[in-house]
Amino acid sequence: MGLYIETHIRADLDELWARTQDPARHQRWDLRFTEIHHLPRAEGEPQRFRYATRVLPFLTVSGTGVAAGEKERPDGTRTSALRFASPHPLSLIAEGSGYWRYVPDAHGVRFLTGYDYRPRWGALGVLADRLLFRPLMGWATAWSFDRLRLWLERGITPERALANWLAELTARALLLALCLTALDRGSLPGPAPLADSMAYLCPLLLVLGISLALFKAPLATTPAARRCLRAPATRTRAPRLLKTLEEHG
Structure with missing residues (x-):
């Protein structure tokens, strides 16, 4: 079962796009990543990137991926999609894919994500993922989305x-x-x-x-995963943009 997270941010669409698409700013608010770096690319090619996550003070797992975005769509929304993989033997995530959608409305932007991945380590990895890792990833994503919201709405830096x-x-x-x-x-x-x-x-x-x-509900200046939706209000489908990345994965 894939993960779904949604929040509503009272902010300008362009500013939200910038703080989610720029690696230097993305890694500041997203708890799932310690470092994100774009790799050189040829004209017209999707953007390749390298990421790293510090799991423990002495353990960092890394991986690579490819991403593409649609900044101008007829309905006014924007979409970005990515595929990623990690060869690190201690990374529970072997490979995966996901997307972000930006849906502007009269009061801001609905910012949502859907993603899924394949765990490694066989049956043991599947069990560990179901009982511990996947719920933790869902919480970390939702907490990070609310952290981003506070940055855009209240000017509270991620730090x-x-x-x-x-x-x-x-x-x-x-x-x-x-x-x-x-x-x-x-x-x-x-x-x-x-x-x-x-x-x-x-x-x-x-x-x-x-x-x-x-x-007690968290303070208004404290990020909280509970403020995000964890299931879509209506049936959703992954964007077609995600399929175009399969040949580049």
């Missing part, structure tokens, strides 16, 4: 957005740890008289604290 997310994640973790510690002790932390006088409120406050840590 600042990441810092905001880490700060909020830390605050939630500390609140959860505090609540679990109080639950283990059976009382709220603080001076004994005050804690004893509020003992009857302890269960309610703990439930409230845990609920805030786990379920």
Whole structure:
């Protein structure tokens, strides 16, 4: 089953196109890539590129791909498509393909993607992909799309957005740890008289604290995958542009 992610961005179509098609800017907001570089190409040929992703501090997997775009379409939309592959033995993704669609409306642009890939490592790879890697890739794509939205709509740079997310994640973790510690002790932390006088409120406050840590909506300045659609509202098909890349894959 392929992955589908969609967001709506209140921004100019040309600016959205620039921040998604320029490798230097693309790698700033897309969590899935550490580096993206265009390779030399002949006139009229699709754009080939090389990408790298740092999986761990000591492990980087890389691959290559080919991409093409349609910037001027009769219906006013734009499309880009790509095919990619990685020969790295530790890359779960062997090869894949996908597309981006840019659909302008009265309030901005619907920006959406659909992509799929073939995992390696046989049956073990298929199982690992289904249980862990594919959900993680879907989350990373949606989180990155919202990070891009914040950059375009609010001027929050991708680096600042990441810092905001880490700060909020830390605050939630500390609140959860505090609540679990109080639950283990059976009382709220603080001076004994005050804690004893509020003992009857302890269960309610703990439930409230845990609920805030786990379920409160993210701050408006923090990227969140939950803000993106994960399934199309109507039936969609991959663009024909993707088929033209098959001979160049």
